[in-house]
Structures are given as C-alpha cells and as structure tokens.
Amino acid sequence: MRVRGIISLLFLISVLLEFNVVYSYTRPPPRKNIFTPLSDDDDASSPQQVRVSQVGKDRMRISWFTIYPTPATVQYGLTPSANSFNATGVIDSYHYMFYYSGPVHNVIVGPLKPNTVYYYRMGDCTKVYNFKTPPSHFPIKFAVVGDLGQTEYTKTTLQHISDPGYDMLLLAGDLSYADTIQEQWESFGRLIEPLASQRPWMVTTGDHDIEKITFFHRRSFTAYNTRWLMPFNESGSNSNQYYSFEVAGVHIIMLGSYTDFDSNSNQYKWLQGDLNKVDRKNTPWLVVMFHAPWYNSNTLHQGEYASVEMKAILEDMLYKARVDIVISAHIHAYERFTRVYKEKANKCGPVYITIGDGGNRDDFNPYFMDPPPDISFFRERSFGHGTLEVTNATHALWTWIRNHDDKPVTTESLWLTSLSSDSACNGN
Numbered sequence: 343m344r345v346r347g348i349i350s351l352l353f354l355i356s357v358l359l360e361f362n363v364v365y366s367y368t369r370p371p372p373r374k375n376i377f378t379p380l381s382d383d384d385d386a387s388s389p390q391q392v393r394v395s396q397v398g399k400d401r402m403r404i405s406w407f408t409i410y411p412t413p414a415t416v417q418y419g420l421t422p423s424a425n426s427f428n429a430t431g432v433i434d435s436y437h438y439m440f441y442y443s444g445p446v447h448n449v450i451v452g453p454l455k456p457n458t459v460y461y462y463r464m465g466d467c468t469k470v471y472n473f474k475t476p477p478s479h480f481p482i483k484f485a486v487v488g489d490l491g492q493t494e495y496t497k498t499t500l501q502h503i504s505d506p507g508y509d510m511l512l513l514a515g516d517l518s519y520a521d522t523i524q525e526q527w528e529s530f531g532r533l534i535e536p537l538a539s540q541r542p543w544m545v546t547t548g549d550h551d552i553e554k555i556t557f558f559h560r561r562s563f564t565a566y567n568t569r570w571l572m573p574f575n576e577s578g579s580n581s582n583q584y585y586s587f588e589v590a591g592v593h594i595i596m597l598g599s600y601t602d603f604d605s606n607s608n609q610y611k612w613l614q615g616d617l618n619k620v621d622r623k624n625t626p627w628l629v630v631m632f633h634a635p636w637y638n639s640n641t642l643h644q645g646e647y648a649s650v651e652m653k654a655i656l657e658d659m660l661y662k663a664r665v666d667i668v669i670s671a672h673i674h675a676y677e678r679f680t681r682v683y684k685e686k687a688n689k690c691g692p693v694y695i696t697i698g699d700g701g702n703r704d705d706f707n708p709y710f711m712d713p714p715p716d717i718s719f720f721r722e723r724s725f726g727h728g729t730l731e732v733t734n735a736t737h738a739l740w741t742w743i744r745n746h747d748d749k750p751v752t753t754e755s756l757w758l759t760s761l762s763s764d765s766a767c768n769g770n
C-alpha cells in the first residue's frame with residue numbers, strides 16, 4: 343500500500359514536471375562562435391564588412407574594410423547605376439598586440455531624402471550595394487538587440503530581424519564576442535553585412551567590447567572605436583562611447599556603462615547638456631540605451647559597479663527628463679519592468695527593458711530571484727530580439743520575439759504611451 347502510494351506520488355511529480363516542459367520553453371545550450379570567411383567572389387581590394395550608420399539629420403556614414411589599400415570614395419545615387427554623386431572620406435586602421443588591421447574606410451554621404459533607397463559602390467569596386475534611409479516622420483520600426491555575438495543562434499536571430507523588415511537597428515552593447523581575437527571582429531563584420539549594409543545600425547559598448555589587457559594592451563575599445571565609429575562629434579560629445587541622435591521624432595541617447603560617469607566626468611556633463619537640448623515637441627519619444635542594466639532580477643550580475651553606481655548617479659537625471667524607455671543588455675535573457683523610479687513602480691519613470699539575448703556563445707544564468715520583484719512584469723531566459731514600432735507621438739508597440747529553436751515566436755507585446763503626452767508627469 344505504502345509502495346503504491348509512493349509510486350503514484352512519483353507519477354504525479356513526473357506529470358507536473360512534464361507540464362513544465364510543455365508550457366514553458368527551455369533554452370537549449372549555447373553554441374560556439376562561427377567564422378564567416380571572405381566570399382569567393384571577393385579579393386584583397388574588395389570592400390568587406392560593409393555597414394552604414396546615421397550621421398546627423400540626413401546623412402549616412404558608409405564604413406568598410408579592405409585588405410589592400412583602396413580609395414575612401416563612394417559613388418551613389420537613386421538608381422542602380424549609383425553614379426549621381428561622389429563623396430570622399432577618411433582611412434583609419436589599428437593594431438592590437440600582433441594584429442594589424444587592414445584599412446577601414448569611413449565616408450559620409452548626403453544630404454539624403456528620408457525613407458528612400460540609395461545605391462552605392464565603394465572605391466574602384468563595381469559591386470553595387472543599397473541602403474534605405476529611415477523615415478523622417480512616424481511610423482518608424484526599430485529592431486532592438488543586445489549581446490549579439492556570432493553563433494548559429496545569432497544567424498537565426500538576424501534572420502528574424504531581417505525577414506519582417508525594419509528601419510534602423512539599435513544594439514545595446516557586446517557586439518562580436520571576439521574577446522581579443524581580432525579576426526573574429528572581421529568575421530562578425532562579414533556575418534552582419536547583409537543587414538548592416540542596408541539599414542543603419544546604431545550601437546553602444548558592452549564589457550566584451552573593452553578588450554583591455556594589463557601590460558599587453560592598455561587602451562580600452564581599440565577595435566570597437568576604429569571599427570564602429572558612431573556620430574559622437576555631431577552630438578557635441580568628445581567620445582565614441584556616448585552620443586545621441588534623432589530620427590523620425592525619437593531622441594536616442596547611447597551611454598557607456600564602462601566609461602566614467604561620475605558627476606565630474608565628461609559623460610555626465612555631456613548627458614546633462616544633451617537632455618537639456620531635447621525638445622519633446624520635435625521628438626516626443628526619448629529613449630536611452632546602455633549595456634549594464636540598472637534593474638535586473640536575475641541573480642547574475644547583481645551589485646556590479648557599472649549597474650549600481652551608474653544608477654545611483656544618473657537615475658534622477660533620466661527620471662526628471664521623463665525618459666520613456668531605458669534599454670540595456672548584459673544579462674543573457676529578456677526582462678521587462680513596468681515604469682520604475684528608485685525601485686518602485688512610478689508612472690512618470692522609464693520602462694526598463696533588458697535584451698541581452700541576441701545569441702552569443704556564453705551560457706546564461708538559470709536563476710531568477712524568486713518570487714520576482716513586483717516591478718518585474720515579464721522575464722524569460724531565452725534567445726530573441728525586440729522591436730519598437732513607434733506609431734505616432736503618443737503610441738509605440740514593443741514586442742519581444744523569442745528565438746524558439748531557431749524559429750521566431752512573438753512572446754510579449756504591449757503598447758507604450760509617451761510621457762511627453764502624459765499631463766500628470768509634465769508639471770514636475
């Protein structure tokens with residue numbers, strides 16, 4: 343009798359476990375970095391790792407590498423002949439321990455019309471590429487991703503981003519997971535080129551992008567700064583680690599979690615000045631991105647300086663500016679908080695989102711705090727990416743799409759309203 347009781351109890355437990363398996367998705371183990379080689383059609387003078395980023399209101403920077411030196415010139419136009427305009431830019435390069443990079447070319451083109459396809463070709467190469475400029479008014483669709491890396495999961499996440507289409511990609515740090523192996527930065531550039539050469543990619547730094555090694559390489563962000571020049575000068579910043587830009591009624595601020603942010607720092611002063619310049623009539627939406635999350639209910643990465651100290655110093659400034667959304671990464675999972683200020687739900691605070699789940703090779707931490715804090719509304723330890731579709735001055739649709747065994751599954755979707763149109767929050 344006792345034995346039968348124990349057996350049926352075990353049976354009951356196994357049924358309950360089965361239920362868990364059926365109703366919640368369990369992320370498979372991570373996959374290794376892949377290497378994306380130069381294509382067979384390309385040689386040492388061919389542009390590779392081609393990408394574009396927005397510069398100012400109506401210009402784009404085209405960036406590419408070659409193995410041999412080639413001119414930093416671009417021909418572009420509205421037709422596939424790409425020959426209506428010429429632009430000339432600059433060549434840079436870097437070295438890192440025993441690695442010497444090929445020339446990196448940066449050429450700014452424009453002024454350009456909004457929401458328009460441009461054709462372009464680089465140097466003396468005849469191959470024609472194209473990009474679409476972002477719209478100048480709502481609606482606009484952002485793809486949002488973090489801790490991207492370069493694995494087979496990264497590949498399918500990129501496909502889930504590119505298939506439905508988007509206007510601009512925002513990356514919240516930790517790009518290539520090269521982790522000092524510089525050839526992996528090249529490989530990453532080639533992996534993302536089909537997307538990044540067609541839509542602007544705007545990025546900020548993560549811990550894996552620092553690549554400083556005691557005694558051997560004393561500078562931080564050497565590869566990142568040369569390979570991923572962002573429009574910092576155009577936003578009055580003196581560092582590639584923090585900048586802002588405006589697109590279609592959205593003011594976006596990119597900060598550096600691993601760059602000085604104390605009240606005497608350049609970043610702090612620049613942020614203060616940039617927030618003062620925001621005009622919510624022109625840009626009703628205000629979004630801030632940085633790598634290490636201020637709110638996080640995973641047991642991993644609790645108490646890190648870049649999270650705890652940065653929050654202590656900057657949270658007031660973002661709250662008073664009525665920032666709508668704060669997007670971070672670093673935790674290899676998805677988590678969405680309600681509007682928060684100083685640990686408590688607050689209808690005038692930003693919505694905090696962690697999106698460190700792009701698909702990199704690192705493992706994840708399976709432990710979430712239990713029970714969840716009451717400000718955490720959704721969390722899942724899977725791969726995936728987000729989209730932010732800003733419909734108009736007041737409404738935006740946030741969606742999280744899980745990478746479900748390499749297939750896209752929409753898992754959370756909610757409407758956000760801008761604080762700029764919330765009269766209860768504007769009187770501060």
Ligand SMILES: *[C@@H]1O[C@H](CO)[C@@H](O)[C@H](O)[C@H]1NC(C)=O
Nearest residue numbers: 415416417425426427428429
């Ligand atoms: C652009 O430069 C190319 C190569 O130097 C030249 O052949 C062409 O006429 C120029 N086009 C324009 C529009 O200036």
Ligand SMILES: *[C@@H]1O[C@H](CO)[C@@H](O)[C@H](O)[C@H]1NC(C)=O
Nearest residue numbers: 432450574575576577578579
């Ligand atoms: C930096 O920005 C200033 C002010 O907008 C401009 O005058 C200067 O030419 C820019 N420098 C570079 C290198 O783009």
Ligand SMILES: *[C@@H]1O[C@H](CO)[C@@H](O)[C@H](O)[C@H]1NC(C)=O
Nearest residue numbers: 732733734735736737738757
């Ligand atoms: C803004 O978009 C939302 C969602 O589509 C819609 O309900 C609302 O009426 C729109 N507002 C205006 C002023 O068009």
Ligand SMILES: [Fe+2]
Nearest residue numbers: 516548549672
């Ligand atoms: Fe990270």
